[in-house]
Amino acid sequence: MTFNTFPKIIRLTPSGRGAVASILLYGSGALDILKRHWTGQELCVTDQPLFGRFRLEIIGQNEEVVVHVSNRNEIEIHSHGGEIVVSAIESTLIQDGANSVSWQDFFCNGKTQSESALRLLPFAPTEFTAQILLDQYNGALDREYAEIEKLENETLKQQRLNRLKENAKIGKHLVEPFRVVLAGASNAGKSSLFNSILGFQRSIVNVIAGTTRDVVSSQTALDGFPVTFYDTAGFRETQFDLERQGIERSRQSIANADLLVWVIDLTVPETEQPTIPDTENILICFNKIDLVSPNNSTPNDSIPCEQQTVSEKKFIVSATTGQGIETLLEQIIRRLVPNPPKPLEAVPL
Ligand SMILES: Nc1nc2c(ncn2[C@@H]2O[C@H](COP(=O)(O)OP(=O)(O)O)[C@@H](O)[C@H]2O)c(=O)[nH]1
Ligand SMILES: [Mg+2]
Structure with a gap:
C-alpha cells in the first residue's frame, strides 16, 4: 500500500455500543500525531x-487506551466502545490532518473478485451466501478462468462460460434479496x-376488500438465498384515492x-x-382450495381441485x-435459482 501525505483513520469495529472499539491509524506521520495526545x-x-491515555480535548477528558505500534506508520488504537469516545478520538486525529x-475502501477497493467478496461478506444474510462469498474471496473465479483458458475443446469452454453467466445472476443476490411480489384481485x-x-x-x-393499501414487505431465506416477499394492494376498480x-x-x-x-x-x-x-416471471396461485369440496368443479372451471399442483406454473393452495x-x-x-452453485x-x- 502507498502512503498519502496524511495518515488515514479506519474504524475496524462496527459503530454502536461495544466493550472495545478498534481504530487503525495508518500512514506517514501516524506515530507523531499519536504522540501529541x-x-x-x-x-x-x-x-x-502499550497502555496509556488519549487526551480528548473535544470532550475535555482523557480516555484510557491500549495501542499496538506495528511500525511508525501503522498503529492500532483500542478504546472503550461507545460512539462518543470513538468519534472524539477520530475528530482529534482529523484535526491533526x-x-x-x-x-x-481501505482494505478493498472492490475491483477484483476477491476484494468484492470481502466487501460483501459482512452483509451476507445467510451461512450459505457467506460460504459462496468466502469461496470467491479464496479465488474460485480466478481458478475457473485459468481452467477455462486451458481448455482446448470449444464446446466445453462454452459450457463453462455459460455456467458462469448463469451464476452471475445469483452473484447479484448474495446480499441483495430476490424480490417476489404477491399480487392479484382484492380479497384473493x-x-x-x-x-x-x-x-x-x-x-x-x-374480509373487506381493499384492506391492504401500501406495499408490505418482509425478508426471509429460501434454501439459503435471501428473498423479500411483497404483499400488494389488490387490483379492482375503486373510488378511493388512497x-x-x-x-x-x-x-x-x-x-x-x-x-x-x-x-x-x-x-x-x-x-x-x-x-x-x-409475463414470463410468473407463478399462478389458486387460493382457498379448502372452500372447494373435492368433487365439485370450481368456478374456475379449468382447475381440477383434487390436484394440489396443476403445473409448474400453476399451484393450488390454501393460505388458511x-x-x-x-x-x-x-x-x-x-424458479429464482434453478441450479444453485456447488461448494467452491x-x-x-
Ligand atoms: N377459507 C379460506 N379463506 C381465506 C384463504 N385465504 C384468505 N382467506 C380469507 O379471504 C379474505 C381476504 O383475505 P386477504 O388475505 O385479506 O386477501 P387480500 O385482499 O388478497 O390480501 C379474508 O377473510 C381471509 O381470511 C384461504 O385459503 N381459505
Ligand atoms: Mg391484502
Whole structure:
C-alpha cells in the first residue's frame, strides 16, 4: 500500500455500543500525531501492547487506551466502545490532518473478485451466501478462468462460460434479496398467503376488500438465498384515492419483481377475475382450495381441485390450512435459482 501525505483513520469495529472499539491509524506521520495526545508508556515500535491515555480535548477528558505500534506508520488504537469516545478520538486525529476512510475502501477497493467478496461478506444474510462469498474471496473465479483458458475443446469452454453467466445472476443476490411480489384481485388472499409464507402475521387480513393499501414487505431465506416477499394492494376498480395509490404501487412492485406470484380466489368465477399479467416471471396461485369440496368443479372451471399442483406454473393452495404452500415455496426458489452453485464453484459478483 502507498502512503498519502496524511495518515488515514479506519474504524475496524462496527459503530454502536461495544466493550472495545478498534481504530487503525495508518500512514506517514501516524506515530507523531499519536504522540501529541498521549500520556503513558513510552510510544515505540514493539510487538507488546502499550497502555496509556488519549487526551480528548473535544470532550475535555482523557480516555484510557491500549495501542499496538506495528511500525511508525501503522498503529492500532483500542478504546472503550461507545460512539462518543470513538468519534472524539477520530475528530482529534482529523484535526491533526488525518483522513477518515471506511474499512471497505481501505482494505478493498472492490475491483477484483476477491476484494468484492470481502466487501460483501459482512452483509451476507445467510451461512450459505457467506460460504459462496468466502469461496470467491479464496479465488474460485480466478481458478475457473485459468481452467477455462486451458481448455482446448470449444464446446466445453462454452459450457463453462455459460455456467458462469448463469451464476452471475445469483452473484447479484448474495446480499441483495430476490424480490417476489404477491399480487392479484382484492380479497384473493394475498395477505393471508404472505403471512402463511412468512410464518407470522405481518399483513392485515380482512374480509373487506381493499384492506391492504401500501406495499408490505418482509425478508426471509429460501434454501439459503435471501428473498423479500411483497404483499400488494389488490387490483379492482375503486373510488378511493388512497386505494388507487396503493394499486399504482402494486404495479410498480410487479415491474421490479424477480418473480410474480399471481393469486386467484378459486371461489370467484373466472369472468370476475382481473386479467393475468402477460409475463414470463410468473407463478399462478389458486387460493382457498379448502372452500372447494373435492368433487365439485370450481368456478374456475379449468382447475381440477383434487390436484394440489396443476403445473409448474400453476399451484393450488390454501393460505388458511397451509395446503400446497410448501410446494409453492419449492417452486419459487427453483424458479429464482434453478441450479444453485456447488461448494467452491465460481460465482461472478
Ligand atoms: N377459507 C379460506 N379463506 C381465506 C384463504 N385465504 C384468505 N382467506 C380469507 O379471504 C379474505 C381476504 O383475505 P386477504 O388475505 O385479506 O386477501 P387480500 O385482499 O388478497 O390480501 C379474508 O377473510 C381471509 O381470511 C384461504 O385459503 N381459505
Ligand atoms: Mg391484502
